[in-house]
Amino acid sequence: MLKTLLKSVRQYKKETLLSPLCVIAEVFIEMYIPYIMGMLIDNGIYKGNMAYVQKMGLFTILLTLLSLVLGAAASYFSAHAAAGFTANLRHDMFYHMQEFSFENIDKFSSASLVTRLTTDTNNIQMAYQMSIRMAVRAPFMLVISLIMAVMISAKLTMVFLVAVPFLTIAMILIINGARPYFPRIFRAYDELNRKVRENIRGVREVKTFVHETEQIENFEKSTSKIYKLFSKAMVIMATNGPVMTLTVNCVMLALSWFGAKLIVGHQLETGQLVSMFSYTMSVLMSLMILSMIFTQLMMAQASGRRVAEVLNAQPTITNPVKEPLEDVTNGEIVFDNVDFKYDKDDDHYALKDINLTIKSGETIGIIGETGSSKSTLISMIPRLYDVTGGAVRVGGHNVRSYDLKALRDNVAVVLQKNVLFTGTIKDNLKWGNEHATDEEILRASKIAHADGFIQEMPDGYDTMVEQGGNNVSGGQKQRITIARALLKKPKILILDDSTSAVDTKTEREIRLALKRDLPQTTKIIISQRIVSIKDADRIIVMNHGKIEDIGTHEELIKRNDLYSSIAKYQEENSK
Structure with a gap:
């Protein structure tokens, strides 16, 4: 895990090294100051030597200022290094996620990936900053304080032999008690993010169906779960405070008692006892800081594992190693005995024994009941998923032999869930081709019958699209996404139920425009409506992940019960 995460430090190695170096120098100076103060009391104040007091006082001020400068430098370097490291970490995660296949994203879930990019990286940032500053400061302060205390009075230092082991055991018990809660807390964060994301994206449905109360209840359940888990962890961690306070008070009482006896017996000077109090506080404060560091490191450890999982995850779909096409x-497509299942360990196949040849330039319709794997079938063509068995060939070559960008540039897919991004309509259209000219944009929009309503908008093609495309209707959104796909000038165009929100007259005009203007492009249209595919060269009837029948509209009406029943039902309901 650490090896994976620390690869993101990169250009911030210098700051990462300078911060602990400044801390070490600062600690040495800080630990020397109490020793000087003891000398100032014993050799200056008690003896009435003001020259010595002035000399050592000035020296102490200079050391304090130097310590302040070193502390400020350490803070700057640690903050800069931690922020830079986390920026790199997010950058590496996000770039790596762009290589993920649908299978990878399904495994993690989008809500979990958002949590890992935000909450988890924040925890890592805090832990990293503490690690290169406080985690260096505390051990050095502890060791040097003990050494200085031994130099002043080995007898009084014996007090630590009881206090330090007691605190160490207490911290181990506290840490081990709280550790199991943090992985559960972050899984609960994933669930909360998922529910918030669904609520915000589906806010219109929530209000339409008056489900605000249920959504609030679901939200409260998730937040309550996080609260309970965090509370349990923090209750355990909070015992550290009372334990530390008890130990400090006991040690101070012991030092006062035994120190007073040593002074009376002329075995210890007053100034030395004052120094011992300072070093005692330094030792105990070091242990307290270490306990805080361990707490943060526990949270960061859970977060680090989750981030490392993303960075170490290998994309299940990659470019060919040798000479990708x-x-x-051309747009010829061949399914050769194709099998597919989403879960490799599951016995259920989403697709089974698929054998199909689609000629270049052919128009194919696909229909079937919900869950018949229509969308899964077309996902194999641009390698959104890889087949479990068999092969899919495009243009005479296995899709696995193509460069992914080359394949997907030539296979344009308009999915069921149409997504528009914040920006102008023209910006969204240029997702299909960032170098598209205004003439090409206009032509694609006219084929998709989007130009008419775009021109009527306040700023035409420069009209801003709100987040998620909330300021355009469902039918308008579908036509924009079709135009976007056409700008790729693909060899294969797949419309996955992408005209469901368009009226039948406009849909027919889009189909005619596609046939007229893209005669060489292979067109695959998935639809629940017979009217959308009845004019296709061939129609595929899907049933439970298998091809039940293939034929023209007239042929299927006569011989296929499933197709004819769908056609009859839709005809009756259209009257």
């Missing part, structure tokens, strides 16, 4: 010559 850079061009798709």
